[in-house]
Amino acid sequence: MVAPSFISDDDLYLFGEGSWLFAYEKLGAHPRVVDGVAGVNFAVWAPGARHVQVEVYGFGRRLQQIPMALRGPIGVWEVFVPGMAAGATYKYGIASRYGDLQVEKADPFGVWSEVRPANASIVYDLACYAWHDAAWMAARGVAGVQGGLQTIYEVHLGSWRRGPDGGFLNYRQLAEQLVPYVTALGFTHIELLPVAEHPFDPSWGYQLTGYFAPTSRFGTPHDLMYFVDYCHQHGLGVLMDWVPAHFAKDRHGLYFFDGTHLYEHADPRRGEHLGWGTAIFNYERPEVVSFLLSNAVYWLQEYHMDGLRIDAVSAMLYRDYERPAGAWVPNDQGGRESPEAIAFLRRVNDTVHRRFPGAITCAEEATAWPGVTRSTDDGGLGFDFKWNMGWMNDVLRYLERAPASRPATPPGATAGARSTHVPPRAS
Numbered sequence: 001m002v003a004p005s006f007i008s009d010d011d012l013y014l015f016g017e018g019s020w021l022f023a024y025e026k027l028g029a030h031p032r033v034v035d036g037v038a039g040v041n042f043a044v045w046a047p048g049a050r051h052v053q054v055e056v057y058g059f060g061r062r063l064q065q066i067p068m069a070l071r072g073p074i075g076v077w078e079v080f081v082p083g084m085a086a087g088a089t090y091k092y093g094i095a096s097r098y099g100d101l102q103v104e105k106a107d108p109f110g111v112w113s114e115v116r117p118a119n120a121s122i123v124y125d126l127a128c129y130a131w132h133d134a135a136w137m138a139a140r141g142v143a144g145v146q147g148g149l150q151t152i153y154e155v156h157l158g159s160w161r162r163g164p165d166g167g168f169l170n171y172r173q174l175a176e177q178l179v180p181y182v183t184a185l186g187f188t189h190i191e192l193l194p195v196a197e198h199p200f201d202p203s204w205g206y207q208l209t210g211y212f213a214p215t216s217r218f219g220t221p222h223d224l225m226y227f228v229d230y231c232h233q234h235g236l237g238v239l240m241d242w243v244p245a246h247f248a249k250d251r252h253g254l255y256f257f258d259g260t261h262l263y264e265h266a267d268p269r270r271g272e273h274l275g276w277g278t279a280i281f282n283y284e285r286p287e288v289v290s291f292l293l294s295n296a297v298y299w300l301q302e303y304h305m306d307g308l309r310i311d312a313v314s315a316m317l318y319r320d321y322e323r324p325a326g327a328w329v330p331n332d333q334g335g336r337e338s339p340e341a342i343a344f345l346r347r348v349n350d351t352v353h354r355r356f357p358g359a360i361t362c363a364e365e366a367t368a369w370p371g372v373t374r375s376t377d378d379g380g381l382g383f384d385f386k387w388n389m390g391w392m393n394d395v396l397r398y399l400e401r402a403p404a405s406r407p408a409t410p411p412g413a414t415a416g417a418r419s420t421h422v423p424p425r426a427s
Helices: 009-017 134-143 171-184 221-233 286-302 313-317 339-355 389-400
Strands: 028-034 037-045 049-058 061-067 069-071 076-082 089-096 102-105 152-155 189-192 210-214 237-242 278-280 307-310 360-363
Touching: 009 286, 028 076, 037 089, 049 076, 061 076, 134 221, 171 189, 171 221, 210 221, 210 286, 221 237, 237 286, 286 307, 286 339, 307 339, 313 339, 339 360
Parallel strands: 152 189, 189 237, 237 307, 307 360
Antiparallel strands: 028 037, 037 076, 049 061, 049 089, 069 076, 089 102
């Protein structure tokens, strides 16, 4: 059957101007009913494609190939598949209009994925989780950012504790074991190292392929909702590391998505992070801005996260970040600052604070950039907090020394002292 488009002209307009904050509600895979027939609607942005199809997998092989239709002028492809339901495993088969390139890609807006090393997306119905944290959410909105002392326990879920067999605990087991542990220590919040889908365990989640999919290492999307819900019911806030600075270059992910540099800059001096082996988002492309803004909204709206700790802000602010001379492109004024990344960060902070009262944003920023926590109205970046990276490294160096050899004043603690040391990152 030919179903009416799930995506309106207004949706496409907002996506194309970089302001579609709820793009995840239409792009990706969504169970719906059309004229009394249940099925799944698929939609993907691939303007460089001459042909796109949904490839349905099962029993270790491809079962179906369903052509998609081009909707509108900005390259969104769409199809409704009657009879399909949650649990279906799929990829997008993309034939580029530039040469003979044909690739299989996971869904950029997919909300669940196969367990690595498998990498297909899985249709999932997020809506049927019943939340029990209304009291927490209401109180957070009233108390706001300055609602009392905040002490944050940072944790990587895969490292904190393992099961008796050495395997990962799932989100529900982690909730029931981690929450009493953190509460007994007196913390008010848990900060999760990235929980979006990523292919490489030692990256700790900092090199993503699935921005809308909580990693299947620890269970289902509803399992992660249970984790957040359980924390809220026991008086704990949940923050998450969010990584809009760069993404993994694995073949099934965002990189070179439709035979073009769609999500990343084409010029490697701007699109490749030399030190991390990753790709850098093109913040000048409005559709990419819509993708990332809607991703920030997604985690706060659908998973009730209480804030975002934004990773690698320094790498976003400076075009010459960890680059030798000649390997970066100055801005139009000849400087090293990245005006499009600055504008993007301000939009993220304004969006979070306007739409999610009480939610916080925190910058991992390790330089002397001015106004990180100043409001955007006053020319700042608009973050609530900044990670004090210098303090962290100064204290660690102090504690590494034998007590008898420690100076009376820790390094960096004197008036006016400032550390800009940038620690190595997991690759």
